[in-house]
Amino acid sequence: MLFAPNIADLPDEKLMLLLAKGKQKAFEVLYERYFAKLVHFATARIGNVAAAEDLVQEIFIGIIQHPEKFDTQRRFNTWLYTVANNACKNWYRNHLIRSGIHTAQGALLPVASAQSSNSDHDQQILKQRIRDSLAHCSEKEQIIYTLRFEEEKPLHEIAEILAIPIGSVKSCLFYLLKKLATPLKEFDYATK
């Protein structure tokens, strides 16, 4: 195979096939592509970096042990976020049962990243304002915000991850923007 493509350039779905055949390099590439992103996503969902890391590690162990669970008809990226979203739901449910805590919002809020830079003070204030505003939004709106503005997922992928119609995603995003418009209005002028 003189002209075999570099394994790092292969699409996720091909890498999953190679992973199932025992190619460790394929697993490493998938790990590098998605582990940190999923930890960020899970942290935004459950509000605990260490717990999010453990959660994502469990997801990857599941991929190692049962790669056949990946539906090859779907995109790996979307499938992985769906798995992560469901894992966050389960974690949150178990966490509530263990701690006896129940909030009206139904989800924990994203926390400030300890690794984030303090160089742009305005950005930090803006992000804190967004977090405060999201605290008053529903769980679905928080997930859609994370997927759309932090993970930069297209709308159809968000719909697939959440297993809802794309019209619902658009509607939810529209009303989320409406909710965020007022608290961010003042800040918008400050950042101009």
Added chain:
Amino acid sequence: MQPNDNHFPPELLQWVESTPYAALSPQQQNILANYCTQAEYTAMQQSYQLLAALSPQPQPKIKPLHKQQLLAQYAATYAPKPSIALSLWRAAAVILFFISLGLGYLYSSHKSSTTSIVKTNIIRDTLYLSRQIATVSTTIHDTIYQRVAPKTATSNAYLASPKAPKTKATTTSNPDQLHIVAVQSINQTANLSRHSSIKNDKIIQEFQFVSL
């Protein structure tokens, strides 16, 4: 309060993302008026641009321990097992060897095993015959009735047939062929023990002679 998603115009979000309020047609503005005011629309547009321009969250630094543990897990799950494979081949070869040995033994001992079966049959046959003899010895004393077909009445014409005396005459009419047993030979006792002596003949005993 949000209206039903089914009735939400999907193009509204696209307008917020890309079209200023002044650029909307009057018809679009009328549709938009059902969901937000002009001021809200403008604020939503600014918020969207703000969020879209927001620098992405820095990816959290992952501890290398996670990667090491996962790679170890992967290696444990997908590691090749040559020793087991080799022993499997060996086991298969040994099994084949024993199967061929067994087949060879069966083939070579096929004749002898057939002979032994025959011997067993002979023994059984002998036992069967002894029983048969016992059965025969008991049936010796049985009376066997044999049906005989009834004789048809002979016609008188047969008695009146002229050929009958003629036939008898051909056998007995020649006096030279008569064998007259002498009286003194009656006393011969050679066949007395078997009761087949001529002395036992009732005609000789009554008339002292007989013509054969």
